Amino acid sequence: MKQKQKRKVRKGILSKLLSPILFVLSLVLAFQIYRLNILPVQYLLPILIVIVVLTLILLICSYTKTHRVWIRRFTTFMTVLLTIVYSVGNYYIYKTDELFARIDDLATKITNTISVRVMKNSSIKDADQLNGVKVGVCLSQDQTGTQKMLDSLQDKGVSVEQEDFDSLTSMTAALYDGQIDAMILNDAYLGLVHDTEPFTFITTDTKTVDQLIYYTDRTHQVEDSKDQVNVTQQPFSVLISGNDTYGSLSENSRSDVNMIVTVNPKTGVILMTSIPRDYYLEVDCPNQNGCLAGQMDKLTHTGIRGVETTEATLEKALGININYTVRVNFSSLVNLVDALGGIDIDVPEGMAVKTFYANETLEGVKEGRNHLEGERALAFARERHAYVDGDTQRVRNQQTVLRAIIDKITSPAILMNYGKFVDAIGGAFETDMPASQIKDLMRFQLARNPHWKFESYSLRGEGSTEYCAELGDYAYVTMPDEYSVEIARQKLQAVLNGKSADSIKDEQELAPAGAFSQEDTSEQDEEINQEEDFEDPYPVYENAPTYDEQIDEGLSAYENEDPLQYNSSNEEEAYNPNWSLDSESQQYPSYGE
Structure with a gap:
């Protein structure tokens, strides 16, 4: 008889041990649900009532003596189940609340990364080796960041020969052609340079030998x-x-x-x-x-x-x-x-x-x-x-x-x-x-x-x-x-x-044209050349100058300051990228037209 009573006690002990834990978990869960403030009122009140009432019923059953085995087993099962459910629920709601905290906790700083880049095969490996070399800068694009990098180099005792450029592409072209040994560039502008076809692989064609990171304030x-x-x-x-x-x-x-x-x-x-x-x-x-x-x-x-x-x-x-x-x-x-x-x-x-x-x-x-x-x-x-x-x-x-x-x-x-x-x-x-x-x-x-x-x-x-x-x-x-x-x-x-x-009807909208056949990429390659990764400022015509010839021509015009080919004071008239074939004479207009 005594052994049978001990077995009965052992069978109910699990629910008695878990009941206080379940009660605490239910209170925490109810509080978190209320504080999260996502559920509509018609859902919130019933859910809170169910959590509290169900927990109290199990708590009473766990500590009430009964000789019915199925009641003890059901109470133990429900106590274990709800302990797991409440634990998982508390975790989910905690993670959700953490998410909303992140949404409102926006960064108050903007990260700016300024790099000194050289060609990949350059012998320059660090900032100390920049002393006395030609370094390209483009103050018109990022004066603040560029000046901070120049000041940083000076603080390190490095004196460079500064070469000014009007655009990022002309500066990058000078680096590729060996006219300068290095250039200072804000990493945010790498994508812009990458979009110019000769410099598509700028991130792998060049390497960073010095870098400066600074932060600017941003309004919340x-x-x-x-x-x-x-x-x-x-x-x-x-x-x-x-x-x-x-x-x-x-x-x-x-x-x-x-x-x-x-x-x-x-x-x-x-x-x-x-x-x-x-x-x-x-x-x-x-x-x-x-x-x-x-x-x-x-x-x-x-x-x-x-x-x-x-x-x-x-x-x-x-x-x-x-x-x-x-x-x-x-x-x-x-x-x-x-x-x-x-x-x-x-x-x-x-x-x-x-x-x-x-x-x-x-x-x-x-x-x-x-x-x-x-x-x-x-x-x-x-x-x-x-x-x-x-x-x-x-x-x-x-x-x-x-x-x-x-x-x-x-x-x-x-x-x-x-x-x-x-x-x-x-x-x-x-x-x-x-x-x-x-x-x-x-x-x-x-x-x-x-x-x-x-x-x-x-x-x-x-x-x-x-x-x-x-x-x-x-x-x-x-x-x-x-x-x-x-x-x-x-x-x-x-x-x-x-x-x-x-x-609102769009009378000119066309259905999707479909994908290129990847068995034959000739047409596709032509389309690629017309997308944003190919930013050649010269249209391609039969017998037109090659890209290298165009670059040489442009650099020569810049160096000689030929007003017909390049005039910085009237850039749009001097540099006309939209030259087209003359339908009557079948001749190409001169470069300055």
């Missing part, structure tokens, strides 16, 4: 968003700007992806408007941040002056107010997609790609359903060379990736990878939308469960070669199609006014 971006609205009642627009960099978001860089997402919470319409990275626009900026306001440049270059400059430039071009901004980079997308366990996309017929030219080490996509991990999703979003439509198809791909990410986030599968997802998204983006408004949107989604209707539009344009202020030289750009711009304005306004963007 939440305070900068002056167009905040009630996101659950009023329509709003968000600029998604994707930097062409890996790693930290604390550095400014080119805005490689530019998409305006306009949301109307009352109608459930979400319009994604994509703008080509090379769109040639008048630059605008909201404050004195060094941007070249009023000058013409391609959109991607505005990112160097911060996402605020990109935002202001697009607001002026499209005649709208952008309420919020979200800034991401390459690492953001890779980490986020991997944390979600990959995304699924559908590739239409004729749009298959065997190999991504954006990353030739990765498998492309086939027609139909494709599962993409992080790096493949990034390559798919960046791909343009494989398509007849080039950059136009690339922005469609970016919209496809964004939709797939939203689908995965809003699916039950997110629970399996929630911890990884929160860790990834916490450092994946930077936004000036306050965390409180993001919570408002989440409560709105849970309470109303609106069926969002996604619509999309992509602005169009024609390739050209124009002077880019930030580069200080001529480069490939996309000249805006004014009809397309006007349609975009009307579509944006339609969504803001409670209508569907599809109610």
Whole structure:
């Protein structure tokens, strides 16, 4: 009889030990749910009541003597189960709260990296060997950073022979040609130089022998968003700007992806408007941040002056107010997609790609359903060379990736990878939308469960070669199609006014042209030469001078200051990149015409 009573006591001891722990976990969980402030009231109160009541019932049952075995076993089972559930719940809510804390805790500093670069085969290996050598500088592009590096060299006892240049490309050309031994360059401008075809491999053709990192203050971006609205009642627009960099978001860089997402919470319409990275626009900026306001440049270059400059430039071009901004980079997308366990996309017929030219080490996509991990999703979003439509198809791909990410986030599968997802998204983006408004949107989604209707539009344009202020030289750009711009304005306004963007028809919009055949790349190579990676300021004609001859001619003109070929006081007239074949004489105009 005594042995039987001991067994009964041992059978109930587990629930008695866990009950106090369960009670504490329930209180912590209830407090965290209340403080997180995401659940609508109609869900919050019942959930809190269920947690407290269920815990009290199990606590009473654990300490109440009973001879019914099934009650003791059920109590023990439920106590163990709820202890695990409450522990996991507390972890998820803690991670979620940590995420919102990161959103509001934006970096207050911008990282600036200034490097002294030499050719890869140079004998110069460190700053001490720069003493007495010719070093190129371009004060018109980054006077502050360049001067800081010159002062740093002087503090190290290094005296250099300074050679001034008017543009980054002319300075880089001088380094490649051996006219200078080194050059000082802000790393944020590497992408600009990379876009000029002779210097596509500047990061591997050159090496860094000295580097200076300094920080500049940045106003907290939440305070900068002056167009905040009630996101659950009023329509709003968000600029998604994707930097062409890996790693930290604390550095400014080119805005490689530019998409305006306009949301109307009352109608459930979400319009994604994509703008080509090379769109040639008048630059605008909201404050004195060094941007070249009023000058013409391609959109991607505005990112160097911060996402605020990109935002202001697009607001002026499209005649709208952008309420919020979200800034991401390459690492953001890779980490986020991997944390979600990959995304699924559908590739239409004729749009298959065997190999991504954006990353030739990765498998492309086939027609139909494709599962993409992080790096493949990034390559798919960046791909343009494989398509007849080039950059136009690339922005469609970016919209496809964004939709797939939203689908995965809003699916039950997110629970399996929630911890990884929160860790990834916490450092994946930077936004000036306050965390409180993001919570408002989440409560709105849970309470109303609106069926969002996604619509999309992509602005169009024609390739050209124009002077880019930030580069200080001529480069490939996309000249805006004014009809397309006007349609975009009307579509944006339609969504803001409670209508569907599809109610505005684009009579000139064409269907996707398809992908190039990768069996025969001759046509594709021609298309690549017309994209932004080929920024030759001279059109290519039969019997036209070679690129090397053009460079020699340009350098000679610069050195001789021939007013017919180069005149810095009247640069646009002296340097005419748009020379064309005379249809009557079939002769090429002289270089100065």
